[in-house]
Amino acid sequence: MPKALAEELGITEGRSITVRTSIGEGVVLDAGVSIEVEVEGRTASALVRISEAETEAIANDALVEELGIIILKPKTGTYRFTDDPYDMERESVEPTFWTGG
Numbered sequence: 514m515p516k517a518l519a520e521e522l523g524i525t526e527g528r529s530i531t532v533r534t535s536i537g538e539g540v541v542l543d544a545g546v547s548i549e550v551e552v553e554g555r556t557a558s559a560l561v562r563i564s565e566a567e568t569e570a571i572a573n574d575a576l577v578e579e580l581g582i583i584i585l586k587p588k589t590g591t592y593r594f595t596d597d598p599y600d601m602e603r604e605s606v607e608p609t610f611w612t613g614g
Contacts, residue, residue: 541564
């Protein structure tokens with residue numbers, strides 16, 4: 514999660530760990546806590562990793578799967594849940610950006 518969002522939630526400490534991302538290795542803070550994520554009434558637990566580089570909260574593959582999300586059109590943000598009718602399409606909300614921190 515972005516550092517500014519973590520600070521807004523009162524999460525300010527953690528241990529530095531190196532993680533592999535799509536653009537290479539980077540350092541994030543492992544806050545040692547998890548948060549509950551809610552999407553359309555469905556909830557899942559997610560570990561908090563704090564990034565100084567990110568400005569948007571990102572859901573990783575494990576969280577997407579735990580929430581039962583099937584991504585249909587990544588660019589436009591269209592998805593459905595695993596138990597939705599096959600022809601149902603949902604639209605993502607506009608992203609929120611956190612800067613500063």
